[in-house]
Amino acid sequence: xxxxxxxxxxxxxxxxxxxxxxxxxxxxxxxxxxxxxxxxxxxxxxxxxxxxxxxxxxxxxxxxxxxxxxxxxxxxxxxxxxxxxxxxxxxxxxxxxxxxxxxxxxxxxxxxxxxxxxxxxxxxxxxxxxxxxxxxxxxxxxxxxxxxxxxxxxxxxxxxxxxxxxxxxxxxxxxxxxx
Amino acid sequence: xxxxxxxxxxxxxxxxxxxxxxxxxxxxxxxxxxxxxxxxxxxxxxxxxxxxxxxxxxxxxxxxxxxxxxxxxxxxxxxxxxxxxxxxxxxxxxxxxxxxxxxxxxxxxxxxxxxxxxxxxxxxxxxxxxxxxxxxxxxxxxxxxxxxxxxxxxxxxxxxxxxxxxxxxxxxxxxxxxxxxxxxxxxxxxxxxxxxxxxxxxxxxxxxxxxxxxxxxxxxxxxxxxxxxxxxxxxxxxxxxxxxxxxxxxxxxxxxxxxxxxxxxxxxxxxxxxxxxxxxxxxxxxxxxxxxxxxxxxxxxxxxxxxxxxxxxxxxxxxxxxxxxxxxxxxxxxxxxxxxx
Numbered sequence: 001x002x003x004x005x006x007x008x009x010x011x012x013x014x015x016x017x018x019x020x021x022x023x024x025x026x027x028x029x030x031x032x033x034x035x036x037x038x039x040x041x042x043x044x045x046x047x048x049x050x051x052x053x054x055x056x057x058x059x060x061x062x063x064x065x066x067x068x069x070x071x072x073x074x075x076x077x078x079x080x081x082x083x084x085x086x087x088x089x090x091x092x093x094x095x096x097x098x099x100x101x102x103x104x105x106x107x108x109x110x111x112x113x114x115x116x117x118x119x120x121x122x123x124x125x126x127x128x129x130x131x132x133x134x135x136x137x138x139x140x141x142x143x144x145x146x147x148x149x150x151x152x153x154x155x156x157x158x159x160x161x162x163x164x165x166x167x168x169x170x171x172x173x174x175x176x177x178x179x
Numbered sequence: 180x181x182x183x184x185x186x187x188x189x190x191x192x193x194x195x196x197x198x199x200x201x202x203x204x205x206x207x208x209x210x211x212x213x214x215x216x217x218x219x220x221x222x223x224x225x226x227x228x229x230x231x232x233x234x235x236x237x238x239x240x241x242x243x244x245x246x247x248x249x250x251x252x253x254x255x256x257x258x259x260x261x262x263x264x265x266x267x268x269x270x271x272x273x274x275x276x277x278x279x280x281x282x283x284x285x286x287x288x289x290x291x292x293x294x295x296x297x298x299x300x301x302x303x304x305x306x307x308x309x310x311x312x313x314x315x316x317x318x319x320x321x322x323x324x325x326x327x328x329x330x331x332x333x334x335x336x337x338x339x340x341x342x343x344x345x346x347x348x349x350x351x352x353x354x355x356x357x358x359x360x361x362x363x364x365x366x367x368x369x370x371x372x373x374x375x376x377x378x379x380x381x382x383x384x385x386x387x388x389x390x391x392x393x394x395x396x397x398x399x400x401x402x403x404x405x406x407x408x409x410x411x412x413x414x415x416x417x418x419x420x421x422x423x424x425x426x427x428x429x430x431x432x433x434x435x436x437x438x439x440x441x442x443x444x445x446x447x448x449x450x451x452x453x454x455x456x457x458x459x460x461x462x463x464x465x466x467x468x469x470x471x472x473x474x475x476x477x478x479x480x481x482x483x484x485x486x487x488x489x490x491x492x493x494x495x496x497x498x499x500x501x502x503x504x505x506x507x508x509x510x511x512x513x514x515x516x517x518x519x520x
Contacts, residue, residue: 004451008460015269017452026446055452062451083449 004076006065010108011058018055033059034086040110041090041098045135047115053134057110059084060136064109067099101138111135113144258366258400259295261325262332262351263467264459280329281467285474287352289481293359298322299367299403301385302336304349305358318347319362319387323372337375339384344376363392365401368424377411377418 022028036056039046046053063084070077072095081091102109115131122129133144151157263284265277287293296302301321308316320336323346327333332351337344349356362385375383394401408427409418419428419439431439447453459467 004454005458005461005464006455007462009455013452013455015456017456026444026450030446030449058452058455062455066451080449080451084451 004066004070004080006062006069007106009058009061009065010106011061011110013058018051021052021055034084037063037084038086038090040134040136041085041093042087044139045133045141047131047133050114050130050132053132054112057112057134061109064094064098064102067094068102071095098136105137109137111137111144258297260467260471262329263471264328265463266328267457267459277329281470283330284352285470285477287354288474289478290354291356291358293351294361295400296322296334296359296361296364297366297400298325298370298372300361300365301363301389302334303358303360303362303389304336304347304356305360306349306353307355307357315357317387318345319385319389320345320347321372321375321383321385323375323383337372337383339380342380344380344383360391362389364394365403367403367405369426372425373415374409374418374423374426375407377409377414378407379410382407 019026019029022032032052033056036046036048036052037060040056040060063081066077066080072078078091081094082088085091085094098109111134113133115133117128117130119125119128135141135144263281265272299322301319303317303319305315305317307314318336318338320338323335323337325332325334330352333348334351335346335348337346339345404425406425406427409429417439418426419431419435420442422443
């Protein structure tokens with residue numbers, strides 16, 4: 001894929017790639033990344049070990065960047081998609097859902113949040129295992145970090161509140177008249 | 180209801196057959212990752228699926244009746260000016276140094292014409308040599324590799340002189356180089372032709388009085404798909420491990436083949452993040468390309484200016500003397516009458 005190039009990614013890319021995610025060499029490593037990519041594209045919010053999932057995040061970003069730039073008519077890009085995405089319906093999802101969703105955004109297309117470290121839960125009891133939540137941006141789930149902004153004074157909300165009050169008052173009046 | 184037997188299965192009625200197919204479809208639909216058969220068939224018939232080669236090169240096929248095997252590649256900025264691309268390793272990069280180097284490279288390009296050439300094209304380089312009788316040294320050879328970035332860009336020419344293989348590494352921006360000619364412009368299947376050292380000598384022998392091969396205007400760079408046999412018994416590198424396309428290897432023993440298989444890296448071409456770390460990204464490339472475009476305009480202006488300078492000098496030399504020029508100028512002054520009265 002030497003002729004494919006994209007913009008610089010907006011996520012942190014360490015100067016060396018983590019080549020030892022799994023036992024068994026690079027092909028096994030690719031299999032691992034493929035499986036996590038499939039989960040991420042299907043469920044849009046996943047949880048897992050930071051070492052694997054942060055590595056997969058870069059691959060997802062790059063794939064979406066390539067899809068945005070070259071489109072679904074480009075042979076090299078489609079071959080890459082075919083290699084990296086095991087479930088073929090997800091290729092349709094990339095081009096029909098993610099590319100239009102992120103058409104106007106420059107930045108990272110994924111969010112990553114660190115989870116609290118739970119001691120004693122894993123195979124090696126005294127070892128830390130930092131897990132993260134990895135999600136696609138603008139997904140349909142409720143937000144992980146709550147939105148601090150106050151929307152109660154927005155005009156539509158004010159009007160709706162007033163309409164609700166009016167409706168209740170009318171209802172009360174009608175009940176009184178009935179009695 | 181009309182009783183009609185279907186052609187495919189005689190034990191089923193026509194509508195039963197349809198029902199069964201619908202049922203299969205609905206079952207399959209629930210399977211994870213399944214694509215409908217008609218969709219698969221549609222994509223199989225598309226022209227996109229007919230391309231069997233990998234996407235490493237975008238090569239366009241020329242549909243000529245005479246030479247159907249000739250393939251050409253576009254004049255891409257990345258391939259035309261590989262020397263302008265800086266070192267992609269992030270902690271070795273220095274933006275200011277790159278900018279200054281680019282400026283120096285442009286200044287050198289004002290002095291001599293550095294043509295577009297590739298690994299695989301035949302060049303003739305004339306350089307200043309104080310020990311040669313004519314103070315000039317002209318070497319003809321095939322360019323086998325281009326390496327290093329920026330002002331330090333180097334290319335290697337290889338030829339066989341008197342039965343001895345000779346390779347000269349030239350620095351592209353070395354000021355002692357006075358002329359670079361492209362005798363035959365073409366590309367090969369590989370980025371590095373170091374295997375020509377182990378090939379028979381006729382594949383890298385070029386006469387020093389070789390005449391330049393002319394290409395039709397507006398054509399792409401021809402891609403030479405020649406496969407070079409390797410006949411040497413002592414190889415410089417283990418060529419079977421390098422995934423070379425332009426090489427015809429002799430039959431190898433089983434152990435060597437197995438080792439090559441073990442050391443092969445088929446995943447490398449798919450690893451997009453590994454590739455991301457060895458490339459110059461679009462923003463930087465655009466900046467370099469802008470600089471090159473600006474330099475081209477400047478160069479054209481520079482050429483016009485220098486030509487005018489030469490003309491002025493010539494007119495002075497051709498004139499009989501300084502007095503005659505002065506006389507001419509006085510005459511012209513007198514001949515122009517003042518218009519305002």
